[in-house]
Amino acid sequence: MSDAALTPQQREIAGLAAAGPTNKQIAEKLSLSPRTVSTHLYQAFPKLGVTSRAGLRDALEHLQRP
Structure with missing residues (x-):
């Protein structure tokens, strides 16, 4: 498992998803589609x-x- 394997956007979205909001909420925050x-x-x-x-x-x- 390597953080380097994630793209910057995957890392950001994964971090937000780990905190609990729905895909729709994350999409609204980042101006993306839920898909x-x-x-x-x-x-x-x-x-x-x-x-x-x-x-x-x-x-x-x-x-x-670390």
């Missing part, structure tokens, strides 16, 4: 080795540790 948000998460999940938003949060926390 674009969904696509980025769909691509980020396997890169991080997770299958849920809870797993996403844990994976991102793990990446931030």
